[in-house]
Amino acid sequence: MIYKTENYSEMSRKAAGMIAAQVIMKPDCVLGLATGSSPVGTYRQLIDWYEKGDLDFSKVSSINLDEYKGLAPEHEQSYRCFMNTNFFDHINIEKTRTYVPDGLTTDVEKCCKEYDRLAAEMGGIDLQLLGLGRNGHIGFNEPSDIFVGETHCADLTPSTIAANQRFFESEADVPRQAITMGIRTIMLARKIVVVVSGADKADALRAAVRGPITPQLPASILQLHPDVTIIADEAALSKM
Numbered sequence: 001m002i003y004k005t006e007n008y009s010e011m012s013r014k015a016a017g018m019i020a021a022q023v024i025m026k027p028d029c030v031l032g033l034a035t036g037s038s039p040v041g042t043y044r045q046l047i048d049w050y051e052k053g054d055l056d057f058s059k060v061s062s063i064n065l066d067e068y069k070g071l072a073p074e075h076e077q078s079y080r081c082f083m084n085t086n087f088f089d090h091i092n093i094e095k096t097r098t099y100v101p102d103g104l105t106t107d108v109e110k111c112c113k114e115y116d117r118l119a120a121e122m123g124g125i126d127l128q129l130l131g132l133g134r135n136g137h138i139g140f141n142e143p144s145d146i147f148v149g150e151t152h153c154a155d156l157t158p159s160t161i162a163a164n165q166r167f168f169e170s171e172a173d174v175p176r177q178a179i180t181m182g183i184r185t186i187m188l189a190r191k192i193v194v195v196v197s198g199a200d201k202a203d204a205l206r207a208a209v210r211g212p213i214t215p216q217l218p219a220s221i222l223q224l225h226p227d228v229t230i231i232a233d234e235a236a237l238s239k240m
């Protein structure tokens, strides 16, 4: 299903509505969460409803898609820091039940295996929130010759490094690798909500929805998922 919204704020309210419904229907649900610009408004809306007393996150657990390799949780551009600042610090979620890959791990293989085990032990993800990369990535599953199922350490493509430079002082400061949940765990989520905003995502969105299913455009795999809702603004849908 694709919802067309006028703009970013309407997109954010709709996505927040779906997450709120999930939390109300299943208070101890597992949320799969994303970082980046796309979900910030969604988190802001959820915080607003929490502050009004309409939402309770005390029993919710969360597992994030990815983390930059080499960044400490305290680093202000780490995804752990992003999640705390943009969401967790403002709601009553139990922080010990919020998981983000360990960017400082010295044993990547073990860390990745444990992350997959963790997702399974949590009972799988009830609702996975995704953004869409300009090159069609989801999480940091970058365009490649194969879909990688497991959590893994990914080399970021030059286009992703360039896109994420806006958060760092210079391009040289952008980490070159990230630990990312693989396609399998994402696809095993019971429900997937994708938020997409802006004309610079229009080509990727069109290819993801209308193009062939190919690891060169990782989001195209979502065509095979039984319950995906894409919430996109007019600009992102301008090429459909």
Ligand code: F6R
Pocket: 033, 034, 035, 036, 037, 038, 039, 065, 066, 130, 131, 132, 133, 134, 137, 138, 139, 140
């Ligand atoms: C973030 C993530 C990425 C972003 C994507 C879009 O955790 O996994 O796939 O969702 O790069 O980023 P924004 O929303 O900043 O355009």
